[in-house]
Amino acid sequence: MTKGTQTIEDTILELEQRIQELKDDTEQDNSSDQIEQLEKQRLSLQKKMYSNLTPYEIVKIARHHLRPPFSDHLKLIVDDFIELHGDRNYGDDNAIVTGFGTIGGNKALIIGQHKGKTTKERIDSNFGMPNPEGYRKALHKMKLAEKFKLPIVTLIDTPGANPDIGAEERGQAHAIAINIAEMSKLRTPIICIVIGEGGSGGALGIGVGDKFSILEYAYCSVISPEGCAAILWKSKDSTEEAANALHLTAKELYKLKIVDEVIPEPTGAAHNNPEEMSRILKETIVRYIEELQVIPIDKLVDKRYQKYRKIGSFLGGE
Known part of the structure; x- marks a missing residue:
């Protein structure tokens, strides 16, 4: 700061x-x-x-070590949670948690990116950077939700997908691309909320939905400010300049019509009042579910497709 x-x-x-x-x-x-x-x-x-706050200060808040992670919200928001494991192909991935549960009386599939709180948990979950098996696991469970006509709720918090050689060899980019394509046409309501970091393809792999919202002091970006500074300016000294150029804050994303809503955080941000943050988040999710469930499914899927087709703008010549 x-x-x-x-x-x-x-x-x-x-x-x-x-x-x-x-x-x-x-x-x-x-x-x-x-x-x-x-x-x-x-x-x-x-x-x-x-x-x-400057954009980079907001990035630091999104990464705050006391900011409530997915696991904390899961305990306070979801009742009767039953976790589901594995991708039926390679293995399980602790960086993505999936399972069925109840939110405010509504049965739903809940998917979240898990960073961990202790050192052991963070190592086990690869610091919230999912592997391809995590995205395949998420998609497999989404297909189950579609089959049983249950809404899908994803809570996004990742610095990005795992970029190491093993993940690439197992099809990281392909897994994310397949998820984006399949989520765009799933015949069930999908709610996506960025609760911390929304890093590039790591976020997009579970981030295509009828509602795409973000917490007030979270961020979403094609690359981290540090990564952008390293590529464009070849120096970490330009990190703040990169954060400004990326337009990654909740307010800027809303202005650009990339997110549907900026969900307010308690005074002093989520880490100063985690219970209140979970209450606000739960109320928002229940409201979204009620809004989406009354829309005919064909219309819902078409609106979702058109929503993402309209993101971004460009100037063309004659």
């Missing part, structure tokens, strides 16, 4: 520490009044800090 923003963040941390000290000290009679005043100051500073 910038120097000015960092100063505000330091003040917020000091206020939080003071609030916690007052909560632990049960002997002070007026502690509740002091806590209330400090909470107001903290909220005011958070609003100020988050009202003037």
Whole structure:
């Protein structure tokens, strides 16, 4: 973050520490009044800090180590979750979790990209970078959802698909391309929401839907700012310039008509109030399901196709 923003963040941390000290000290009679005043100051500073963020600062928030991952939202949003494993071809992929469950009384297929929270989990899930078997697993379960006429909900959070040699040898690009093509014509409602990072083909492999939305401090981009800076400027010093050029923030994506909605985050972003973020996310998903289920399936699939055909603009000569 910038120097000015960092100063505000330091003040917020000091206020939080003071609030916690007052909560632990049960002997002070007026502690509740002091806590209330400090909470107001903290909220005011958070609003100020988050009202003037640069694109690269938003990228950092999307990557915040305390930002609630898919696994946290899964516990708070989905009831009776039954996980499904494997792609029936090569193996399982911990970076993509699939399964059936209930969201607000609606049965659905839930797919999410799993980054992990502990060091072991992060290594096991390849830091949220899926392999081709993960995308094949996701598509196989989507076909099941289509068969049983159940909506599909995907929660996207990946820096990108796994780019290593093994993944390429097993058909990484082909798996993503097949998913994009098949999702465009699946005869069931599809809801896609970027909850953190939306990295390139890694996001697109489970990111074609009737609703494509993004959380307020998430981002979606064809490449990471660091990767863009390395290619175009041959220097990591140009990372902020790259972030500005990529138009990767939620507001910019909405302005470009790439996302349907920017879903608001609690004051101070999702990592400051994960439970509230999950509540907002659940309400949004339930609203989307109710909106999409009343649309005739032929019309739904046609609208989805036309939606993605219209993304992007260009100028042509005579």
